[in-house]
Amino acid sequence: MNETEQTLPGIDVLNTGYGDFELRFDPNKPDEVQKAKETITDMLKRGYAIFVRQGKEFQRVRKFDIEKDVYIIGSTPAEEVPIAETKAIAVGRSAGG
């Protein structure tokens, strides 16, 4: 994954040093897609909240389907967002202050 191309899909991660760290991948490059899948899986495992836009609304990602490359935001197939078609935003675990 690289931190350059604005038009590519990926994840923007809120980050202490960067503000907003952009992880992008090219859907046509299998190695980049694989790395993106690993990153998404790792983030969800570590408790990151991942948000994706579906239409005009933001939804929180509940799961990630590594076989279909889709974010799952609900229980029906309509509630799936392909990773190659969206720029998600990820936020680390949050504590009440």
Added chain:
Amino acid sequence: MGEEDKPRPGKELVTLAEASRYVAENALANKDWSGLPMPIPDLNLVLEPRYKHQDISEFRWKECYDQDGVRQTIEEEPPGRPSEYRRVNCWWNSRYQVTIVVAKDKQGRARFYPEFQSRLAFTIRTMDAAVAWPIEAEQKALKKLATLLAPDVFELYQLTGHFAEISKRSGVLYMFRKGRPTIAIRQTEEDSNVLCALCLHPIGYYAETWAGVMCPTDEVMAHLLMMRASEEKYWANANQHPVDHPAAGV
């Protein structure tokens, strides 16, 4: 500043904000996608309980360099004598504007005492915490926030540090504020009822400040996204301060 002009931590003196950026760059190699929280002298770091680098909150700076490059030792206050009393309960008293604390000893004898918190002290400590926020991080967060708001709303945020949005789900109005907790307001045709101030920080925050480990606009973005996409979790995770409590920042 070009890459070659950047100060090199470990070789040159750097500010805490520069160190924060440097640490975040290196943390990516370890899949710490959010960067790492930066300890600040005289402020206590409080981390999300399941955050994996809990030991960072125990870190204490031993020395620093002043603006003239002279090395200074950072003295740490010696810990007070351990009390035989353990804090068991506390609540905010709006009338007297104090927190009443109840403590018990091993024999079960209870005592209570008032705990005073000052808004000015919160403000000053929050300003102290700002040394760890890289300005580039805030500028980048602003650019990102602009993509999430209507242009006039984003302008209002730039001008005042505040904007409001009504939840489509609950009808609650949220007033998002830069560097302060979010105010939740229930509006009816007759009047408005301020529910509370919601305080939430990604990864962690500095105790008795309004400052989180991320720059203020990143925190506003986290609040906004949680509200829009997962309102019930937002309420569950945030601390709910009475709006007249100093921690509410009103």
